[in-house]
Amino acid sequence: MLSLSSLPRSWRVCGALLAGTGTIMGALTTHLPEADFGPGGRLMAHGALEMQMWHALALLALGLTTRDRPTKPLVLGGCGLLLGTLLFCGGVYYTAFTGQHAAHVAPTGGSILILSWLCLAAGWVRG
Template sequence: MTRLWRICGALLVATGTIMGALTAHLPDAHFAEGGRVMARSAMDMQMWQGIALLVLGLGLAERTNRLFIAGGSGVLVGTLLFCAGVYNTAFTGHHGSHIAPIGGSILILSWLVLAAGWVRRS
């Protein structure tokens, strides 16, 4: 599982870099109103969570337990849902789904689960 986190973390950072370039260089017409700022926020979140997955994958490679697996997996799923929802809104202007809030909630819960895993390990 930790190998998957490292791979996905690297892919999140790579695609986050692409999104950063698009956000910086695309003409305003490609974004909904206020979309450039939204896309930049999603890219920031994607980059931080991608780096976190890399660190989790490296740091927990030999010492995983159920809480760490659930927490790390939730970070991955939450990041994908949150960023996809925000990018969709940034480019289309449609707030048609609850994907971003669900993803954000999963992220928060996942970090709490990881904290519990580290408390339990102590």
């Protein structure tokens, strides 16, 4: 079971995994033929890749700088960064490769990312 004290380590691990899979997505986005993408998909995938890598770095930094028992706003912010990144980037990648929109997945992920950054800001102001 995940405890509050293990969250910073989990954020570091997840940040590293996001960066690693982002590197793979970068290679795919660069080298796959245009036919493997939906209309405008290569550019869309590149946008998702950038968002993924920035949030991977954010999770790594959060995991490296958070004390043993993070406050509730930091917990919400850090976990939200992970969930929001997965939903947003996953939805955008899906659309980029298939040309089909994944309902409200990407906008929901983007909204979670915005709220997560606000939680982090609140946690750091209070801390």
